[in-house]
Amino acid sequence: MFFYGSIKYSNISVGVVCFSLAGFFTAIFSPFVNRRKLVVSELLLSLLTLAGIALIFSFDSRYRAGIALGVISSMLGALYTITNERLAHVxxxxxxxxxxxxxxxxxxxxxxxxxxxxxxxxxxxxxxxxxxxxxxxxxxxxxxxxxxxxxxxNRISAFTVNLSLNLEPVYTIILAILIYHENKELTSTFYLGLGLIILSVVLQMTKVFTESRRAVRDLVS
Incomplete structure (x- = not known):
């Protein structure tokens, strides 16, 4: 509900980008819900996403109500995925x-x-x-x-799942530009913020693949 509300009060591009904060909220909430230590690398990657959202938040005051709804949406989405991570093992x-x-x-x-x-x-x-x-x-x-x-x-963490969903703005914005011509409403600040979000996804995927290769190497040895 909050996700679609975010789109209605802003536009498609802003709504899906705000949902990218799910990774940030997962890094914050997961240690408390699952009673584990805070992972510094996850927090740093999430802060990179947060910086991207901050840039987007400042680019047009017309969309602030939609952005606020999008932030709430990403928070609830993070809690949903964290809960499902525990249920998936049972x-x-x-x-x-x-x-x-x-x-x-x-x-x-x-x-x-x-x-x-x-x-x-x-x-x-x-x-x-x-x-x-x-x-x-x-x-x-x-x-x-x-x-x-x-x-x-069952195989990857809730943080990785939520951070990988940050790629959603990329193809969604492409479709929004092609179908609804939303590129006329977006500025260079928006694309800079989007670039930071994509960078956080690339860094996390690199980290996941590196850890997987290391685990396989250790298993073989």
Whole structure:
């Protein structure tokens, strides 16, 4: 809800970039939730992402409400992934996904009357084309995605999963530019901030691959 609210109050590019803060919140929350030591490298990479968000935050005051909603969205997303990391080692990914989707559906159903009260709409029945898009969004972009994410958490950490999602702004912004021509609304400061976010992802992926090779080398030796 906060993620789509962020897009509505800003635009697609700003909304997905704000979601990149999930890595930062994961580095902060995970040591407390999982009762482990704070990993300095994770915190430094997250601060790099935070610097990118700070640059983007300052580029246009019109989008600050959307950015605030996006930050809340990334915080909740980080907590969701951290929780799933613990559940993935105990339950099957299909089981975790079913309960997550049922909980989300019930929660949205309860909140729907409140939303309609403050934001009345002419009709709540989607058109056939909208219904088709909703089916694709529900099955492929939500259920399948979360199931694969839960399976991935058996092998990699919640921090790596969330930081890898920082690549989402790259292809999303490309699509937003091609479809909605959002490049007319974005400045050089925005792209500089985006560059810092991409750099943090590249550094983390390099760290993960290096550690994997070292583990394989130690196993062989």
């Amino acid at each position: 339950h099957e990914s299909e089981t975790v996904t079913v309960y997550s989707m049922i909980g989300g559906a019930l929660g949205l159903t309860v909140l729907m009357p409140v939303y309609v009260y403050f934001f009345p709409v002419k009709s709540m029945i989607p058109s056939w084309s909208d219904f088709g898009y909703l089916v694709v969004l529900a099955l492929f972009c939500t259920v399948l995605l979360y199931m694969l994410q839960t399976q991935a958490l």
